[in-house]
Structure formats: C-alpha cells, structure tokens
Amino acid sequence: MxxxxxxxxxxxxxxxxxxxxxxxxxxxxxxxxxxxxxxxxxxxxxxxxxxxxxxxxxxxxxxxxxxxxxxxxxxxLGSGIAVTGVGASHPKVVAALAEQAAHFTHTCFMVTPYEGYVRVAEQLCALTPGEFDKRTVLFNSGAEAVENAVKVARLATGRPAVVAFDHAYHGRTNLTMALTAKSMPYKANFGPFAPEIYRMPMSYPYRDAADLTGEQAARRAISQIETQIGADSLAALIIEPIQGEGGFIVPAPGFLPTLLHWAREHGVVFIADEVQTGFARTGAWFATEHEQLEPDLVTMAKGIAGGMPLAAVTGRADLLDRVHAGGLGGTYGGNPVACAAALATLEVMRELxxxxxxxxxxxxxxxxxxxxxxxxxxxxxxxxxxxxxxxxxxxxxxxxxxxxxxxxxxxxxxxxxxxxxxxxxxxxxxxxxxxxxxxxxxxxxxxxxxxxxxxxxxxxx
CATH class of the missing domain: 3.90.1150.10 (Aspartate Aminotransferase, domain 1)
Structure with a gap:
C-alpha cells in the first residue's frame, strides 16, 4: 500500500x-x-x-x-488551470490591485499610456529566455497572445503557413481553434477554421516507439514539413514546451532543440506557447529554459498576474518592431489594474x-x-x-x-x-x-x- x-x-x-x-x-x-x-x-x-x-x-x-x-x-490541485501560482488572494497582489484601482482602472494604453504597462514589459523582456534585444506587447488572454504571435510571424516573414503539433492546445478563437488538436469540446461544429494551419507529429515518449529519440521525432516532423509545406512557405512553428490540455506531454530530450535549430536555418519563427508552463510552474521561470532554448517569440498568460486577465507576447525586437503602428493592441490589453497585479505577482514569485x-x-x-x-x-x-x-x-x-x-x-x-x-x-x-x-x-x-x-x-x- x-x-x-x-x-x-x-x-x-x-x-x-x-x-x-x-x-x-x-x-x-x-x-x-x-x-x-x-x-x-x-x-x-x-x-x-x-x-x-x-x-x-x-x-x-x-x-x-x-x-x-x-x-x-x-x-x-488545479490553481484555476495554472493561474494562481501565488495563491488566489495573496495580500501583496490584493494591495496592488486596490492601490491602482483607487487611481484609475482604465485609459486604454493606445490612447493614454501609463508606466505600469512599461514596467511589465521591462520585466518580461528581462525574464524571458534569449540574449537579444526584445520587445513586449500585452493582451488579455492566452489565445489572444497566440493569435498575435502568429500575426507577427506572418507579417515579418511574408509567409502564410503555420505548423502546430499533435495534442496541442492553443485557445478557443477561430485561429487558435485551428491550431488546437482536440475536436471535442473545443472545435466540434465551430468551423470552418483559419486556413494555412498544418499539424505535425509530436514527441510523446510514453506512446512513441521505445527507441525513438527526441531528435529522431523532430526529424520525422521536419521531413513532413518539407514534403507537405516547404520551408519557404512556413511562417512559424508553434509548440508548448510541455503540452497542457493534450496531456502534460513532455517531449523527449532533443526534440525541441532540433526543431528550433531547423527553424533558425530556414528563417521560420519559433513560437514557444508558455501560457500554461510559464512563471515558475515547471521549476524554471519558463519551461524552455530546461533545454536552454531561446525562442523567437514567447506567449504568456495564466500565472502572470495572480488571477487577473493579462497576457503577453515577448520576443525578438526585429520581429515585433516590423509591425506597423496600430497593428498590435486592443482596448483592454495591458489594463492598468492587471499590470499592477502582474508586478506584485512577479515580486512575490522572486521573494518566495x-x-x-x-x-x-x-x-x-x-x-x-x-x-x-x-x-x-x-x-x-x-x-x-x-x-x-x-x-x-x-x-x-x-x-x-x-x-x-x-x-x-x-x-x-x-x-x-x-x-x-x-x-x-x-x-x-x-x-x-x-x-x-x-x-x-x-x-x-x-x-x-x-x-x-x-x-x-x-x-x-
């Protein structure tokens, strides 16, 4: 027993x-x-x-x-699906919310900006993996962050196609439903979905052949990409470094680095969807750190703000700064109260x-x-x-x-x-x-x- x-x-x-x-x-x-x-x-x-x-x-x-x-x-043992890492009512987060709300709850950053948004962006640029110049844009949900990361990749590369993987979950908007693998309850009867989305085999060590290495699993996916799509048509690979809704699948060592190396060779944007894995959840600030990866773009949400709705895309400045003014944003993106919660949440994460x-x-x-x-x-x-x-x-x-x-x-x-x-x-x-x-x-x-x-x-x- x-x-x-x-x-x-x-x-x-x-x-x-x-x-x-x-x-x-x-x-x-x-x-x-x-x-x-x-x-x-x-x-x-x-x-x-x-x-x-x-x-x-x-x-x-x-x-x-x-x-x-x-x-x-x-x-x-659920944390609101990996959201309340610091708890659902940490006193420092509660105090930060109250203080900000007492001053203003909204101006729209695209109309009248404020320091909280800038401070969150500064911290995310410093925290996310990658020793290169970065930029950040804030949104409301993980699906919104993913959708905008794909927008950036398509604009920056001038290519249409995006590859996602078996067992993936990326959200419930039309584009992110197309990226998501599981039909019921997420996709059934909601189509047609956004075009130019392709699905490739994932590394699933428990269900793969025992002798299939991570590198071999990546080469299997790459071969299908080159055959079915062509690297010259591919804007981005998007992948959860540990898949969430698909079953908490940890790919075999070498799978993610091999994909990233191939993407860099062919000018394909590598998007790490860290919506569920980010912010200390996996024992590192971000799950891509376990294999020393430096994604081109990282999407974040869930644990970022102690339960307040906030999401982000952080990544290479040369990608994000390609987008024309007004091409990214949203009325509530980077709400000042949510930004205050995020700053307090990050402080608690460091302190503890x-x-x-x-x-x-x-x-x-x-x-x-x-x-x-x-x-x-x-x-x-x-x-x-x-x-x-x-x-x-x-x-x-x-x-x-x-x-x-x-x-x-x-x-x-x-x-x-x-x-x-x-x-x-x-x-x-x-x-x-x-x-x-x-x-x-x-x-x-x-x-x-x-x-x-x-x-x-x-x-x-």
Missing part, C-alpha cells in the same frame, strides 16, 4: 503564512445546499455551453485551499523563490505517484516538471487509455474534498497543478486522497 508518510526535509517546501486554515474540511455533502441553489439560478441565465468541472461555488480561496459557499474547504518551490513540489509528489503506479498497475506514466505533473491512466497490463476510470477518480476525489483536473487527447490524464505556495502537509494530504481513491476504484470487482 502506498504511504504518504515519507520523510521530506522541512526546507524542501517551507510552510507559509496564510489567511485561511490550510486543511481539508467537509461540513456538508458536495455539493451543499447553497451550491445546489446557485446551480438552479445558473441554469436559468448562463449559457449551457459554459461548462464547469465542479458543481460547487467558490466563496473564498487562499494558499492551497478553496472555500465553497457552504463552508467546505477543498484542497486545490517559486521556481524552487515548484521543484520541491515535484520532489515530494513524484515519488508518491510512482509508488502509486507500482501498486495499482493502472498508471501507465508519471510525468511532468515542477508543479506541472500528471499520471496517465490505462487499463491494467496495457497502454490502452482508460477515460472512464479517469473521470471516476476525479469525481470521487472531489467528493472527498480534493479538486483534481483531467486532460489528455484520450481523456485519461489526471493533472496536478497545485498553487506554488501550497504547504507540504496539504500537498501530501491531497495526493493521499488521490491514492486512496485510485486504490478503492481499482480494487473493486
């Missing part, structure tokens, strides 16, 4: 002070009566196409816990050394998950980096995806007070995205619940 009683050094994940008690507490069945009442109200006014993973309604959140309207305290905390989360969680894999026989793969971790659930003795078990695990863990997210092209991946400020006790309790649930579900006849 897997135990969560392993000894971890206290320095690995030191406890932090939080406003809410950092413990799992259930005072009603889930969902409780107030959440049920809100669901009735919701159905009368909210479009059915807006889904929610859980049938509870949030009232408060802090550190690694989420408090619902019925007073239940759940362990948050959140890349190191993400690595500590990995050092605690991965051994427990590997023990669980050995015990249950239904975990085909344990993977990820930092606090972006996943288990891929399969039928015993096979690599056949088991989406029904995955759904059941997430549902049962919720009933016991742990918020888990699923993902994967085949719907068979449990992903762990705890806030980077979570404590070791809460983290191990959450993983202990996951272990107990998986044990209970797989031991039934």
């Amino acid at each position: 897997v135990s969560t009683e392993r000894e971890f050094p206290a320095s690995a994940l030191p406890e932090l002070d939080h406003r809410l008690p950092q413990r799992r507490t259930l005072v009603t069945d889930l969902p409780g009566p107030r959440s049920q009442a809100l669901t009735v109200r919701r159905k009368a006014v909210v479009a059915a196409g807006v889904g929610s993973s859980l049938p509870i309604y949030a009232a408060d959140a802090d550190g690694g816990v989420l408090l619902d309207v019925d007073g239940n305290s759940l362990i948050d 050394d959140l890349p190191a905390r993400a690595r500590a989360i990995e050092s605690i969680a991965v051994p427990l998950l590997r023990d669980l894999a050995a015990e249950t026989g239904v975990i085909g793969d344990v993977r990820g980096r930092g606090a972006m971790l996943a288990i891929e659930l399969v039928r015993p003795g096979t690599s056949t995806p088991d989406p029904l078990l995955t759904k059941a695990v997430a549902a049962e863990a919720f009933s016991r007070g742990v918020l888990l997210l699923t993902c994967g092209t085949y719907g068979n991946v449990i992903r762990l995205l705890p806030p980077l400020v979570i404590g070791a006790d809460l983290l191990t309790d959450g993983i202990g619940v996951l272990a107990a649930v998986l044990r209970d579900l797989t031991s039934r006849p």
